Amino acid sequence: MAQRQDKEKGGGVLGFLRETAIVVVGALIASTLLRMFLLQVFVIPSGSMENTMLIGDRVAVQKVVPVQRGDIVVFRDDLGWLPASGGNRLAWWQSALMFVGLLPDESQNYLIKRVIGMPGDHVACCDSQGRLTVNGVALDEQSYLFRDGAGQLVQPSEMTFDIVVPQGKIFVMGDHRNESADSRCHLAVETNGVLGGLAFVNQTSVVGAAVATVFPFSRISGHTRPATFDGIPAASGTPPASPVINGEPPPAC
Numbered sequence: 001m002a003q004r005q006d007k008e009k010g011g012g013v014l015g016f017l018r019e020t021a022i023v024v025v026g027a028l029i030a031s032t033l034l035r036m037f038l039l040q041v042f043v044i045p046s047g048s049m050e051n052t053m054l055i056g057d058r059v060a061v062q063k064v065v066p067v068q069r070g071d072i073v074v075f076r077d078d079l080g081w082l083p084a085s086g087g088n089r090l091a092w093w094q095s096a097l098m099f100v101g102l103l104p105d106e107s108q109n110y111l112i113k114r115v116i117g118m119p120g121d122h123v124a125c126c127d128s129q130g131r132l133t134v135n136g137v138a139l140d141e142q143s144y145l146f147r148d149g150a151g152q153l154v155q156p157s158e159m160t161f162d163i164v165v166p167q168g169k170i171f172v173m174g175d176h177r178n179e180s181a182d183s184r185c186h187l188a189v190e191t192n193g194v195l196g197g198l199a200f201v202n203q204t205s206v207v208g209a210a211v212a213t214v215f216p217f218s219r220i221s222g223h224t225r226p227a228t229f230d231g232i233p234a235a236s237g238t239p240p241a242s243p244v245i246n247g248e249p250p251p252a253c
Contacts, residue, residue: 038063040207041214042074042110048174048182049112050146052223058215059112059223063208069115069134070229071209073172077109078205079198081181112210113182114144117163117171119203120235124162132156135235140228146176159184159250167239169200187249196243 044057049072053059061074117123117134124133131138139156146154154177161184165171174180186199212222 042112042207044112045110046179048176048180049114050176050179052144052175053112053210053213054219056216057213057219059210060212060214061208062211065209067115067170067203067206067209068225068229069118069121069232070225071115072112072223073115073170073209074110074112074207075172075201076205076207077111078202079186081111081186081198082109110207113172113174113180113201115170116173116183117165118235119165119167119169120237120239121165121171121232122163122235123165123171125157125160130156134229134232137232139232141226143226143228144175146178154178157184159253160247161187161250162246163187163196163199164240164244164246165235166200166243167241168203169243170203170206171199172201181253184250185253187243187245188252194242196245196249200243 040061040063041058042061044053044055044059047055052072059074067073116132116139122133122135127133127138129138132141133139141156142153145156148154157173157177163171171183173182173184183199183201187196189196189198191197210223213219
């Protein structure tokens with residue numbers, strides 16, 4: 001009798017462990033699929049998106065709905081905008097937890113900016129009132145541009161430019177315009193004989209659009225497309241194969 005009870009007890013423990021393992025593996029698979037196809041969390045690495053997003057904020061990025069003007073997007077640094085850095089190597093377990101989505105992605109090869117121009121868009125700075133224009137319509141950016149401690153709004157851009165976004169690319173800028181080395185800073189750079197070839201982000205490099213700040217809890221908030229972008233008309237004509245830069249581009253920064 002005692003031997004039979006021991007077998008039943010042992011079988012119960014093994015059954016419990018087996019069921020627990022199935023639940024854990026299933027949860028890891030579901031988390032990995034969620035990260036790969038639906039939603040991923042990233043850590044904000046710099047102040048270029050202040051005060052919309054602060055350094056260290058955890059931001060959820062959706063990968064389902066196509067990106068549009070006004071969205072805040074995370075993208076791979078395929079163009080080499082980031083300075084070379086050894087960075088802190090992650091432990092294997094950190095990399096594994098990031099892969100399955102149980103830790104936010106702290107990789108050093110991603111950037112986050114706001115989409116100002118889509119393929120074919122004519123983006124210029126600035127009009128007589130100092131505002132950016134997209135396809136001839138001025139943007140009202142007061143709702144998201146950086147404000148200092150005294151409430152002073154940063155200028156939409158202290159660099160002047162006049163460009164048309166090429167096919168398959170987007171033109172991006174940070175909300176803290178004076179602290180953002182964005183598309184403007186690369187318009188004067190020539191690569192493979194193309195002026196501004198490094199200024200426009202490949203649409204295929206975009207991971208997705210930020211939908212919410214999820215941590216710290218005191219900063220939980222959603223991120224929606226600003227209403228000012230609703231009034232921008234569609235680009236006229238076919239997007240050019242290469243960037244169009246009218247006039248003198250701003251110097252690299």
